[in-house]
Amino acid sequence: xxxxxxxQKLEEILxxxxxxxxxxxxxxxxxxxxxxxxxxxxxxxxxxxxxKDFFFLACVRKSLGELEKALSEIEHEEDNPLQYAERLIxxxxxxxxxxxxxxxxxxxxxxAGSGRFSPILxxxxxxxxxxxxxxxxxxxxxxxxLRPDTDPQLFAFFFDNLLMMLQFTYxxxxxxxxxxxxxxxxxxxxxxxxxxxxxxxxxxxxTLKE
Amino acid sequence: xxxxxxxQKLEEILxxxxxxxxxxxxxxxxxxxxxxxxxxxxxxxxxxxxxKDFFFLACVRKSLGELEKALSEIEHEEDNPLQYAERLIxxxxxxxxxxxxxxxxxxxxxxAGSGRFSPILxxxxxxxxxxxxxxxxxxxxxxxxLRPDTDPQLFAFFFDNLLMMLQFTYxxxxxxxxxxxxxxxxxxxxxxxxxxxxxxxxxxxxTLKE
Amino acid sequence: xxxxxxxQKLEEILxxxxxxxxxxxxxxxxxxxxxxxxxxxxxxxxxxxxxKDFFFLACVRKSLGELEKALSEIEHEEDNPLQYAERLIxxxxxxxxxxxxxxxxxxxxxxAGSGRFSPILxxxxxxxxxxxxxxxxxxxxxxxxLRPDTDPQLFAFFFDNLLMMLQFTYxxxxxxxxxxxxxxxxxxxxxxxxxxxxxxxxxxxxTLKE
Amino acid sequence: xxxxxxxQKLEEILxxxxxxxxxxxxxxxxxxxxxxxxxxxxxxxxxxxxxKDFFFLACVRKSLGELEKALSEIEHEEDNPLQYAERLIxxxxxxxxxxxxxxxxxxxxxxAGSGRFSPILxxxxxxxxxxxxxxxxxxxxxxxxLRPDTDPQLFAFFFDNLLMMLQFTYxxxxxxxxxxxxxxxxxxxxxxxxxxxxxxxxxxxxTLKE
DNA sequence: AATGAATGAGAATTCATTCAT
DNA sequence: TATGAATGAATTCTCATTCAT
Numbered sequence: 001x002x003x004x005x006x007x008q009k010l011e012e013i014l015x016x017x018x019x020x021x022x023x024x025x026x027x028x029x030x031x032x033x034x035x036x037x038x039x040x041x042x043x044x045x046x047x048x049x050x051x052k053d054f055f056f057l058a059c060v061r062k063s064l065g066e067l068e069k070a071l072s073e074i075e076h077e078e079d080n081p082l083q084y085a086e087r088l089i090x091x092x093x094x095x096x097x098x099x100x101x102x103x104x105x106x107x108x109x110x111x112a113g114s115g116r117f118s119p120i121l122x123x124x125x126x127x128x129x130x131x132x133x134x135x136x137x138x139x140x141x142x143x144x145x146l147r148p149d150t151d152p153q154l155f156a157f158f159f160d161n162l163l164m165m166l167q168f169t170y171x172x173x174x175x176x177x178x179x180x181x182x183x184x185x186x187x188x189x190x191x192x193x194x195x196x197x198x199x200x201x202x203x204x205x206x207t208l209k210e
Numbered sequence: 211x212x213x214x215x216x217x218q219k220l221e222e223i224l225x226x227x228x229x230x231x232x233x234x235x236x237x238x239x240x241x242x243x244x245x246x247x248x249x250x251x252x253x254x255x256x257x258x259x260x261x262k263d264f265f266f267l268a269c270v271r272k273s274l275g276e277l278e279k280a281l282s283e284i285e286h287e288e289d290n291p292l293q294y295a296e297r298l299i300x301x302x303x304x305x306x307x308x309x310x311x312x313x314x315x316x317x318x319x320x321x322a323g324s325g326r327f328s329p330i331l332x333x334x335x336x337x338x339x340x341x342x343x344x345x346x347x348x349x350x351x352x353x354x355x356l357r358p359d360t361d362p363q364l365f366a367f368f369f370d371n372l373l374m375m376l377q378f379t380y381x382x383x384x385x386x387x388x389x390x391x392x393x394x395x396x397x398x399x400x401x402x403x404x405x406x407x408x409x410x411x412x413x414x415x416x417t418l419k420e
Numbered sequence: 421x422x423x424x425x426x427x428q429k430l431e432e433i434l435x436x437x438x439x440x441x442x443x444x445x446x447x448x449x450x451x452x453x454x455x456x457x458x459x460x461x462x463x464x465x466x467x468x469x470x471x472k473d474f475f476f477l478a479c480v481r482k483s484l485g486e487l488e489k490a491l492s493e494i495e496h497e498e499d500n501p502l503q504y505a506e507r508l509i510x511x512x513x514x515x516x517x518x519x520x521x522x523x524x525x526x527x528x529x530x531x532a533g534s535g536r537f538s539p540i541l542x543x544x545x546x547x548x549x550x551x552x553x554x555x556x557x558x559x560x561x562x563x564x565x566l567r568p569d570t571d572p573q574l575f576a577f578f579f580d581n582l583l584m585m586l587q588f589t590y591x592x593x594x595x596x597x598x599x600x601x602x603x604x605x606x607x608x609x610x611x612x613x614x615x616x617x618x619x620x621x622x623x624x625x626x627t628l629k630e
Numbered sequence: 631x632x633x634x635x636x637x638q639k640l641e642e643i644l645x646x647x648x649x650x651x652x653x654x655x656x657x658x659x660x661x662x663x664x665x666x667x668x669x670x671x672x673x674x675x676x677x678x679x680x681x682k683d684f685f686f687l688a689c690v691r692k693s694l695g696e697l698e699k700a701l702s703e704i705e706h707e708e709d710n711p712l713q714y715a716e717r718l719i720x721x722x723x724x725x726x727x728x729x730x731x732x733x734x735x736x737x738x739x740x741x742a743g744s745g746r747f748s749p750i751l752x753x754x755x756x757x758x759x760x761x762x763x764x765x766x767x768x769x770x771x772x773x774x775x776l777r778p779d780t781d782p783q784l785f786a787f788f789f790d791n792l793l794m795m796l797q798f799t800y801x802x803x804x805x806x807x808x809x810x811x812x813x814x815x816x817x818x819x820x821x822x823x824x825x826x827x828x829x830x831x832x833x834x835x836x837t838l839k840e
Numbered sequence: 841a842a843t844g845a846a847t848g849a850g851a852a853t854t855c856a857t858t859c860a861t
Numbered sequence: 862t863a864t865g866a867a868t869g870a871a872t873t874c875t876c877a878t879t880c881a882t
Contacts (some may be wrong), residue, residue, distance in 0.1 A: 027323065029858080040349065126387075174331070462868085463854085472852065538807050574823060617781050
């Protein structure tokens with residue numbers, strides 16, 4: 001009947017995949033289930049995607065595209081890394097609340113079950129941010145906005161570590177439980193405090209005149 | 211053959227489990243495989259552990275016990291949080307290199323596949339460190355060693371986030387690949403730099419007279 | 421191969437199940453074995469039947485349906501219970517020889533291993549005959565064809581007991597052996613005698629003018 | 631410790647076996663479970679009984695012994711088959727209520743799962759009663775107490791059929807449910823009616839002067 | 841002699857993938 | 862082209878039986 005999968009249907013299929021992968025993990029998610037959720041037949045799934053692995057990759061890439069888009073829309077003054085950090089954190093907090101399954105799937109791909117994708121995906125996903133953050137903080141050091149004894153690469157790395165954990169804290173059940181042990185509420189209820197304290201945590205490494 | 215299990219063999223079984231769970235994840239690890247790796251029959255596994263879930267929990271708890279032991283051996287001056295941080299990081303770096311599968315399994319339990327354990331395990335595992343770090347930094351603020359505008363709970367939380375990522379960076383393949391994007395080497399080769407830069411990253415939040 | 425299941429194949433699967441359940445009993449029959457016998461894959465079994473229990477129930481119900489059909493085809497004069505008994509016995513003797521596995525499975529469901537089904541199946545299977553026979557003999561008593569001091573319910577019950585044992589005697593190995601102890605031949609070889617003597621056994625309770 | 635299984639312990643073990651076999655059936659009963667119930671080790675079970683089959687046989691034989699003892703204690707006037715039938719029924723009703731697991735196990739051995747024992751056990755168990763009843767009714771016919779057109783062998787067979795069903799009706803869950811469909815109560819509550827109606831059912835085949 | 845831990849074959853069930861319709 | 866039924870390898874878990882202690 002369906003002459004060709006419309007653009008929109010394709011989106012739906014990938015979203016169905018992202019949700020399932022995020023909820024159950026790669027291994028525990030069944031292709032039949034995804035097909036049912038997307039209201040298509042498994043046959044179609046296998047027509048468009050060679051196998052489950054490729055479909056997973058397609059889901060990851062779609063999700064990554066959306067994240068990149070969100071991040072690329074952040075406007076900021078070139079020479080103010082703290083301002084950039086603030087907008088980045090805000091954007092991520094918003095993204096987490098709008099697309100929790102994306103983040104959950106993102107987390108899944110760091111797991112053992114997805115180990116075979118690490119070499120490709122780490123490069124593909126983290127490459128962008130690694131370069132972006134490294135550049136931001138290298139420039140900041142040049143501009144004497146970062147303390148001079150700081151290694152901008154490792155600084156960027158720790159910074160990104162904090163952002164990753166931030167996202168998992170919003171979206172993954174284990175990390176949500178863990179957050180409650182520290183702050184006795186859900187991350188959503190502590191949006192502002194999290195952002196502000198995280199900025200303070202970073203600020204002291206910067207040498208901004210305020 | 212029918213060889214009685216020694217205390218040591220029992221340890222080996224748990225280690226075999228930890229390795230497999232770390233390498234493949236909970237769902238992808240088969241009890242038969244674990245049994246084969248430990249050179250016992252599946253029957254034994256099911257004699258000692260009601261089912262796979264309980265065996266997994268036993269592995270997690272054994273691993274947690276060893277980590278707790280390592281952490282409890284850290285000596286430090288009560289009023290010097292930076293010194294404590296340094297020893298903590300060193301200890302973790304060592305632990306990561308000695309027991310990478312433990313950390314890998316620790317990471318696995320944050321994944322969707324282990325989601326049913328989140329409520330129990332987050333409390334059990336993170337509870338200890340959450341209290342410990344919160345206490346350390348609350349005290350530090352009382353002693354005016356932490357900047358007064360810092361929330362010690364969230365500070366402890368971010369601190370722990372950095373330590374978790376540190377461990378995953380040493381042990382999990384995705385994170386190892388990711389680290390290379392920032393620093394173009396393996397974490398082991400950058401032990402000292404990682405520790406020092408991480409300390410610098412923290413230091414500015416402290417108000418230590420040096 | 422991937423051959424679509426025909427209506428007829430579906431029948432065959434149930435027949436395979438009935439045979440296996442009759443030969444080995446519920447617990448001792450494996451789904452793989454049934455699948456092999458029906459020349460299909462286990463997967464199909466589980467596509468059509470949620471689990472082994474449901475498949476067993478489906479087999480029982482198919483079998484019951486056929487028995488009911490055979491019984492409903494018995495024609496008889498309303499006011500002649502002995503004639504009805506005769507035709508009933510004949511029908512059962514024929515049914516036993518045509519579908520011995522059905523009777524064997526019927527016997528299996530009275531066993532401990534099928535105990536969890538007793539409440540459902542006793543009602544479902546015995547309900548029909550219980551009502552039918554009770555009605556027949558109540559009416560017979562009203563018509564003064566049954567001795568007036570007879571309880572028609574218990575009479576129906578004993579009557580059905582004899583018919584159950586008749587069936588088991590034809591189909592179940594233990595009961596076949598047992599029959600030989602009494603009559604030194606197989607039930608098939610004694611068809612006529614069995615029927616006639618059973619009718620005589622009953623007849624004296626009736627008050628028919630011959 | 632235990633130098634030798636005492637007579638009493640042996641009884642206990644067999645009773646444990648009878649209970650378990652009666653409750654779960656041959657295949658579903660585990661040797662470990664029986665050992666636990668009898669508070670001995672599996673090792674002992676296998677010391678005394680070569681394997682599960684032999685242990686089952688031992689249980690059956692013990693049970694049979696007790697039944698035979700009960701039946702042999704029935705006193706009756708040589709030439710009164712109806713009186714004998716009455717005492718026999720009473721004895722069985724009592725036996726059923728005192729030893730339901732024995733009867734359940736007896737039923738189990740007629741099932742498919744125990745099919746390999748049919749040739750031995752049918753002879754062993756039914757042989758006694760087959761001869762006894764055949765003799766009783768042959769004699770009755772000679773004495774003109776049984777209608778002359780009756781085949782005493784088949785009469786004995788039907789008679790025994792009714793007694794078997796009587797026992798199952800008291801002890802096996804499926805048959806208990808079935809009885810309720812006819813008489814809307816438990817067999818125990820209908821002891822007297824069952825016995826009387828069964829005797830009436832038989833009586834008309836006899837030619838007793840009352 | 842008694843114990844009960846260890847063995848391992850076998851059963852139910854799932855799901856990625858194929859291919860007849 | 863789209864469908865979804867069919868396949869069957871792989872997984873969890875059980876239990877009769879053995880044999881080291």
